[in-house]
Amino acid sequence: MSMDTEKAEKAQLERNANLDGLIKLQKLDSEIARLSEMLDKTLPSEIEELCSSFSNAKEALEKHNQELESIAKIRRDLEATVDDTTASIAKTKQKLTEVKTNVEYRAILSEQENLESKIITIEDRQLELMESAETLIAERNILNSEAEAEERRFQSKKAEKELEITKLKEQLAVLVLDRKQIKQSIEQDVLAQYERVVKSRNGIGISQVLDRTCQGCYQTIQPQLYYQIRTTGNIYQCPHCDRYLYHNEAKNDKTTGLGQNK
Template sequence: MLPELSRLIDLHELDKEILEVDQQLNQLPQELEAKAQELEALEQGYTRKQQELEELNKQRREAEAEVDDLEEGIKESRKRLLTIKKDIEYKAMLKEIAFKEDQRDQKETRVLELMEAIESHRRELAEMEQRIQAARTALESWKAEAAAKLERLRDERARLEAQRQELRERLPAPLLKRYEFISQRRNGGAIAEVRRGVCTGCHMNILPQQFIDLQKGEEILQCPHCQRILYWLGEEEEAQEASLSRQAS
């Protein structure tokens, strides 16, 4: 294998490693945003539940005030009942008192329902507070871990980039330009191994004579189908890879 092809393969591997590191670096802010949104959703739910509780308390106070007003009205009606002489008026007042008592009973039932709803909301708010606190603690812990991971990834990328630049400087400019052009067109896959006469980049057979020339290792060749730069590891390496593949399956 030509030395420059060997270096090009090394560069390709470095580019793949750098891409993986970049993907992890890009993923961290996305994960942070997702976790922050989860916490925000919990906090918004808590706020809504608080607003519901405030409304329930308002309704309870209004219902209790109505009960008090009805109770006062019943007392006044009973006092007036004692002064009524006519039978018709007396019966009418009894009906009025019965109506007010029914209204009062309904309002008292409503007060009890509201008190139960208020107690339920308070329990839910307490549980939500615990979930929010747990989410905040988890987020802060994740941020600390993410900061350490970010530092490691940046150091790793700097190390890989230094190796990459060193390799680039050792490659002929035309070959490097060709590699970068293919890499852009093939989404980073500028180089492909040939196994049993097949390009592993596009899975197409290359020409028999081209495979013979590739085995000689005297020139840099490209796949006639996908234009990727080709390399061949040799029969022994090919056999070892095939054996490992069979064992894995």
């Protein structure tokens, strides 16, 4: 068993250059995927969310303004009706001076009373509308300062997020350059296989074997293959998920304490 460990340590030193490159590449790819997700999805949706609470406040304000406008229009119409009615009353008063019969007189008088009570009804309605408008104006003023505060909050948070985006883009550009370099240290066909698996296996093309288990698909691999991975430093693929496999002797010993017994 100690022979195994010795062999494994030697294998670690003589490990296939492709493996070291692939391990580094996987780290970069995972980080690139994480940053891309942040840039393409997380941050834009966070900005959108911030924007929606700001636009809700603006919408409520807009609704109040519309209600106020419609009240103002009703009041203008009522004022016009009062003017017309007042003019009609003046006309009936004129007619009163020209009446010839009692019946005519009473008819005109009752018309005048009707017009006067119409004005009183309108004036009551005007008062109600004025009160509603005052309430709406008070609410509108509150909504207005809320919307302004929301906008300030939105703009400053948005600026923060945009700064974050700029920084992430810079980080990403560095990682992409690193990736280009690392790729050059890996053989073409190995790289092509890795990239195929990355695409079909959720972004992971190489996995560690821990306690005879592939950490990519969590299936157990055969003892013979496990032995070869540990002792030869050659490059192998998981028979279950096709991911490349690597073994980290020190880490296995530390984390499982089983390194020497296997």
